[in-house]
Amino acid sequence: MESYWQRAQNVLPGGVNSPVRSFKGVGGEPFFVKRGQGPYLFDDQGRQYIDFVMSYGPLILGHAHPKVVAAVSEQATQGLSYGAPTDLEVEMAETLVQAVPGLEMVRMVNSGTEATMAAIRVARGVTGRDRILKFAGSYHGHGDSLLVKAGSGAATMGVPDSLGVPKALAELTLTVPYNDVDALRTVFNAVGDQIAAVIMEPVAGNMGTVLPQPGFLDTVRQLTRQYGALWIVDEVMTGFRVAWGGASRLFGLEPDLVCLAKVIGAGMPVGAYGGKKSYMQEVAPLGPVYQAGTLSGNPVAMAAGLAQLHEIHQPDFYSQLEQKTRTLAEELVARGRAHGIAVSANTIGGMFTLFFSDMPPRNFDEVSHSDHARYRKFFHGMLEQGVFFPPSPFETAFPSWAHTEATIQATLEAADRVFQQL
Numbered sequence: 517m518e519s520y521w522q523r524a525q526n527v528l529p530g531g532v533n534s535p536v537r538s539f540k541g542v543g544g545e546p547f548f549v550k551r552g553q554g555p556y557l558f559d560d561q562g563r564q565y566i567d568f569v570m571s572y573g574p575l576i577l578g579h580a581h582p583k584v585v586a587a588v589s590e591q592a593t594q595g596l597s598y599g600a601p602t603d604l605e606v607e608m609a610e611t612l613v614q615a616v617p618g619l620e621m622v623r624m625v626n627s628g629t630e631a632t633m634a635a636i637r638v639a640r641g642v643t644g645r646d647r648i649l650k651f652a653g654s655y656h657g658h659g660d661s662l663l664v665k666a667g668s669g670a671a672t673m674g675v676p677d678s679l680g681v682p683k684a685l686a687e688l689t690l691t692v693p694y695n696d697v698d699a700l701r702t703v704f705n706a707v708g709d710q711i712a713a714v715i716m717e718p719v720a721g722n723m724g725t726v727l728p729q730p731g732f733l734d735t736v737r738q739l740t741r742q743y744g745a746l747w748i749v750d751e752v753m754t755g756f757r758v759a760w761g762g763a764s765r766l767f768g769l770e771p772d773l774v775c776l777a778k779v780i781g782a783g784m785p786v787g788a789y790g791g792k793k794s795y796m797q798e799v800a801p802l803g804p805v806y807q808a809g810t811l812s813g814n815p816v817a818m819a820a821g822l823a824q825l826h827e828i829h830q831p832d833f834y835s836q837l838e839q840k841t842r843t844l845a846e847e848l849v850a851r852g853r854a855h856g857i858a859v860s861a862n863t864i865g866g867m868f869t870l871f872f873s874d875m876p877p878r879n880f881d882e883v884s885h886s887d888h889a890r891y892r893k894f895f896h897g898m899l900e901q902g903v904f905f906p907p908s909p910f911e912t913a914f915p916s917w918a919h920t921e922a923t924i925q926a927t928l929e930a931a932d933r934v935f936q937q938l
């Protein structure tokens with residue numbers, strides 16, 4: 517009998533609905549998920565995995581958290597979508613506005629991709645300029661303007677500049693290496709007055725986790741201000757993942773526009789973009805920048821997101837999550853090195869990536885020079901041991917609240933066995 521994976525090849529491109537899930541970055545066949553509970557995934561063969569993918573970030577409380585499930589179930593009995601305003605949308609917007617610096621007004625959408633596409637449109641609309649600038653190896657979803665030197669699945673599949681993006685549009689997207697202030701200055705000196713916006717991940721997560729070097733974010737803010745460009749801080753991954761209110765709050769940033777998704781939807785399809793009122797008042801129906809969505813502000817998604825945000829808004833939530841993540845990352849590095857392996861890690865909040873390199877990378881080029889063959893062996897070794905790491909060296913691992921001391925220890929013991937064979 518044909519497996520689901522074989523059947524999937526006939527009806528889904530590459531057997532999947534998002535490229536990185538195909539395991540093309542690590543080889544082999546993906547497992548098929550039956551259910552998730554807490555820190556675990558269970559596949560259709562009855563195998564259990566400690567999950568560090570966590571749906572690529574949204575599940576900060578773990579799988580099927582009772583409060584989130586209850587909120588979704590309760591809302592579902594009241595209807596799935598209305599196409600008319602709800603209290604829940606206002607509560608969500610107020611929660612986000614209170615938490616995220618620079619967010620005065622927000623529009624809910626259905627994904628991170630929608631959020632970044634719309635934010636760029638606003639920036640182009642309000643500045644009357646067409647060029648944008650992004651950093652090589654960053655990923656901001658699959659909007660045409662942003663699939664230029666893109667990270668995440670685009671880097672994993674070897675298509676950082678996607679076919680199908682009009683050349684004339686791609687040429688409007690400038691790129692410089694992450695953390696390279698000299699390259700940034702050079703571009704601004706040359707064409708700064710033509711740049712509508714710099715869009716960036718405040719902590720890169722789509723070339724694996726790469727931290728901003730001291731002064732880098734300040735330089736971006738200073739140059740965008742000097743040249744009249746907007747600063748779009750893409751917090752789709754970092755928002756409520758590295759801290760309450762995201763990296764903007766953690767680092768005290770002053771963004772013009774912010775993009776959110778993932779954690780604010782708790783696993784439901786959600787995104788949001790917003791910023792200063794003066795910019796958001798240009799969005800329809802108030803202004804001439806058009807953007808809309810049949811399911812935007814979906815009540816089930818709002819209920820799920822609000823339940824999760826309520827649950828994580830506790831005094832020690834992020835310090836404990838960060839401690840857990842740091843312990844795991846540091847211990848993995850220590851144990852790998854004890855086996856003579858060149859391994860390092862970048863970590864912040866509930867994000868980390870293990871790199872098979874002596875030093876933690878600072879940009880996409882350095883990530884590209886880490887030992888990807890070893891990552892693939894590590895990935896499969898861990899999977900055999902029942903631990904699911906991201907199936908690409910260009911992705912971030914996401915511990916959750918549900919990852920207990922016991923699951924961290926089990927992961928480290930599994931890694932010890934795997935490092936021995938690398």
Ligand SMILES: Cc1ncc(COP(=O)(O)O)c(C=O)c1O
Pocket residue numbers: 627628629630632655656657658717721722750751752753777778787
């Ligand atoms: C920083 C960042 N921006 C945008 C996106 C796009 O979000 P989505 O996959 O929800 O479209 C992602 C993840 O995919 C992301 O990590």
Ligand SMILES: N[C@H](C=O)CCC(=O)O
Pocket residue numbers: 534535536537572655668669721722753911
């Ligand atoms: N790195 C991506 C988002 O953050 C992974 C999600 C995907 O491409 O399926």
